[in-house]
Amino acid sequence: MNNCKMSSSSKIRKRDLSEIEWPRFDLSKIQWSRMPKLRIGDSVAKLPIVQGGMGVGISLSGLASAVANEGGIGVIAANAIGMLDPDYYASHKDANAIALRKEVRKAKEMSSGIIGVNIMVAVNDFYALLMVAIEEKVDIVFLGAGLPLKGIPVEALRTAGVKVVPIVSSARAAGLIFRSWLKKYEDVPDAVVVEGPKAGGHLGFKEDQIDDPDFALERILPEVVAVVKGYEKKFRRTIPVIAAGGVFTGTDIYKFFKLGASGVQMGTRFVATHECDANIRFKESYVACSEDDIEIIKSPVGMPGRAIRNGFLTDISSGKKMKLKCAWKCLKSCDIKTARYCISLALDNARKGNLKKGFVFAGSNAFRINTIISVKELLQELQEQYLCAREKGAGRLRSEYEKALEKLRSLKEEYLTTLKNGVNSLKNQCERDIEKGVITFREEYLTVLDKINSLKSEYLKAVDNADFLKNELARLFEQYSLLNRLQT
Numbered sequence: 001m002n003n004c005k006m007s008s009s010s011k012i013r014k015r016d017l018s019e020i021e022w023p024r025f026d027l028s029k030i031q032w033s034r035m036p037k038l039r040i041g042d043s044v045a046k047l048p049i050v051q052g053g054m055g056v057g058i059s060l061s062g063l064a065s066a067v068a069n070e071g072g073i074g075v076i077a078a079n080a081i082g083m084l085d086p087d088y089y090a091s092h093k094d095a096n097a098i099a100l101r102k103e104v105r106k107a108k109e110m111s112s113g114i115i116g117v118n119i120m121v122a123v124n125d126f127y128a129l130l131m132v133a134i135e136e137k138v139d140i141v142f143l144g145a146g147l148p149l150k151g152i153p154v155e156a157l158r159t160a161g162v163k164v165v166p167i168v169s170s171a172r173a174a175g176l177i178f179r180s181w182l183k184k185y186e187d188v189p190d191a192v193v194v195e196g197p198k199a200g201g202h203l204g205f206k207e208d209q210i211d212d213p214d215f216a217l218e219r220i221l222p223e224v225v226a227v228v229k230g231y232e233k234k235f236r237r238t239i240p241v242i243a244a245g246g247v248f249t250g251t252d253i254y255k256f257f258k259l260g261a262s263g264v265q266m267g268t269r270f271v272a273t274h275e276c277d278a279n280i281r282f283k284e285s286y287v288a289c290s291e292d293d294i295e296i297i298k299s300p301v302g303m304p305g306r307a308i309r310n311g312f313l314t315d316i317s318s319g320k321k322m323k324l325k326c327a328w329k330c331l332k333s334c335d336i337k338t339a340r341y342c343i344s345l346a347l348d349n350a351r352k353g354n355l356k357k358g359f360v361f362a363g364s365n366a367f368r369i370n371t372i373i374s375v376k377e378l379l380q381e382l383q384e385q386y387l388c389a390r391e392k393g394a395g396r397l398r399s400e401y402e403k404a405l406e407k408l409r410s411l412k413e414e415y416l417t418t419l420k421n422g423v424n425s426l427k428n429q430c431e432r433d434i435e436k437g438v439i440t441f442r443e444e445y446l447t448v449l450d451k452i453n454s455l456k457s458e459y460l461k462a463v464d465n466a467d468f469l470k471n472e473l474a475r476l477f478e479q480y481s482l483l484n485r486l487q488t
């Protein structure tokens with residue numbers, strides 16, 4: 001055996017520096033002036049920000065139209081909306097449908113932007129509320145607190161041009177909905193909201209999952225994106241995934257976009273706006289609360305919820321049962337015999353500012369709110385932070401890319417020098433040795449050969465890394481030229 005033969009695998013052939021094109025990527029060519037739009041079916045929002053539906057009565061026509069007017073998606077929460085009507089206890093669930101219709105019409109009068117309705121699958125008048133949304137031809141329905149699997153009037157929704165967006169807390173739930181829709185309706189939803197455990201209101205997690213990093217939004221978002229990807233290919237349309245729960249700043253928005261989101265849904269930040277439909281005392285409890293005041297409660301809906309601790313909640317958790325007057329069994333899971341209070345009534349009282357007889361739902365970041373601002377100011381702030389984070393991110397990417405190219409150059413040089421100076425002369429010496437029957441240079445030769453092979457694999461890894469960065473930058477540039485074309 002001739003150990004002095006250099007294997008052909010020691011040569012860098014295909015992925016030579018000279019064979020790969022490494023563009024310069026001039027970041028000054030990018031116009032950073034806008035956030036990407038959010039397209040859900042034929043609805044295109046100027047800003048990729050959905051104001052999450054917030055019941056009872058926290059997001060009505062006032063907040064929804066203000067958000068829609070600024071280019072976001074404004075959402076009216078439908079659950080127990082009939083409580084706005086003082087005769088609710090007489091007219092029961094009909095009051096919900098009547099009040100929802102009224103609020104949708106009001107919002108549409110106040111805005112020509114995108115208006116959605118949020119309906120909880122867990123309510124007993126889910127179907128009736130969905131029919132109002134269809135009849136009023138709202139742009140989008142967001143379906144949360146349960147999985148919209150059965151009895152969805154898909155044909156009527158399509159005919160009315162109402163887009164459907166389920167709210168899920170796991171890739172498993174997203175998969176279940178998409179598979180079931182495909183089978184039953186030969187159709188799939190238009191987008192998905194994935195809500196992580198930092199959200200306000202009811203949470204789609206078990207209590208022990210809430211602080212478990214395996215269930216963090218950062219973890220579940222890419223999993224949902226992966227599930228939806230397959231259906232995008234099959235249906236040849238984009239199905240945006242919208243991240244929710246704990247999104248507080250424009251920097252957060254940028255972070256979740258990097259993880260595959262095309263939009264965000266935010267609740268807590270919109271509560272602390274002048275336009276939010278709740279009483280000022282509700283909003284002020286956000287400004288006043290500390291991190292320790294925010295707690296997880298067991299809700300009669302059968303899911304945990306996040307709220308700001310107050311006397312009412314302390315009484316409930318210490319076993320007190322409130323006087324309970326049930327208008328009608330509005331929640332599928334609520335048992336009047338065992339429930340300690342009526343959650344719809346408690347939330348409605350809080351909406352009206354009566355915090356002695358109710359409590360305030362809030363996201364885990366509510367303690368960071370220190371002032372109440374306008375929707376316009378909030379959206380402006382979020383955009384500025386997002387653009388700044390994105391510009392910084394692109395700058396970081398570009399300098400990483402430059403460093404990667406520099407490393408490639410020096411590795412290649414080292415490789416070629418070692419090859420030229422070391423190995424060839426050693427190989428000749430070694431071959432002469434073998435002819436003479438001695439082995440003086442063999443060990444040395446093999447060591448150099450090892451070094452060359454390790455340089456080669458390091459080089460190929462560096463090529464992969466530079467290639468990855470190149471593709472990221474190329475994607476960014478493509479996105480921008482597309483964006484600029486779309487937006488000019």
Ligand SMILES: Cc1cc2nc3c(=O)[nH]c(=O)nc-3n(C[C@H](O)[C@H](O)[C@H](O)COP(=O)(O)O)c2cc1C
Nearest residue numbers: 052053054055144199200201245246266267268363
């Ligand atoms: C006061 C309040 C009420 C809410 N009510 C509802 C609701 O009725 N239906 C729903 O699907 N989500 C509800 N949510 C969740 C929001 O729509 C949103 O997804 C969530 O708040 C996002 O998390 P963030 O608050 O950290 O931004 C509520 C949230 C809050 C803070």
